Amino acid sequence: MAGIELINIHKRYWVENRTVKVLNGISLHIPENQITVVLGRSGCGKTTLLRLTGGLEKADQGEIRYGESHKTAFVFQEPRLMPWLTVWNNITFGLSKREQDRKKIADIITTAGLTGFERAYPAQLSGGMQQRTAIARALAYEPSFIMMDEPFAALDYFTREQMQKELMRVQKKQGSSILFVTHSIDEALILGHKIVVIEKGRIKAQYQVPETTGERNLLDDMFISLKRNIITTLD
Ligand SMILES: Nc1ncnc2c1ncn2[C@@H]1O[C@H](COP(=O)(O)OP(=O)(O)OP(=O)(O)O)[C@@H](O)[C@H]1O
Ligand SMILES: [Mg+2]
Known part of the structure; x- marks a missing residue:
């Protein structure tokens, strides 16, 4: 089996003496060499799903099957760099x-657009550069899967767009497998090969995005109708 297979995953938490059912029977195939986007409103269980899939937490019920090579890296919403280490050392620290x-x-640093900043400290970088360092760190680890939890949410519109393009380029070049969480429908449409819509801990819908030649244009009829479908699903 290639990729990751989630089979009937359940997860609940105890909060203030009551149980909160967060994931209620998620079955999902996350293919290799693709970007799978998990989309849903705040609190629907996206981060929980990512953490379980990445092995940071255990499911209460269900099974997760991994392919042969299983090495996972994470990129979170905030860069989580070590302030006392340079860009280079942040990237190589765990290796x-x-x-x-x-x-x-050096190649990864070039890809991340950080050439010339190898010896800079996080405080000397912009937010976007810090986030690119975090992505470079994940790539340097050469993971078979990258788990990304709203990695661009804190970035401005232009940087976010640039980072999305960068991520797609790197994904193609390295054949990375990515599980990407977002609550932005547009971001899901730009990045996703597969889009999984979650609501209240259940999969509400899944979409396979047809291959397009060249850059995706969200104003194309196909994307407009896909967006309409997703919005209807989430209503
Ligand atoms: N460690 C925890 N302990 C208790 N409850 C938790 C824990 N982690 C998550 N939850 C609960 O699980 C639910 C889903 O949380 P989760 O972080 O997965 O949502 P999310 O879809 O990522 O939301 P957001 O878009 O706001 O990040 C929430 O109701 C939250 O309170
Ligand atoms: Mg979250």
């Missing part, structure tokens, strides 16, 4: 000596 191939790291 073994063998993994610290200078050429590879």
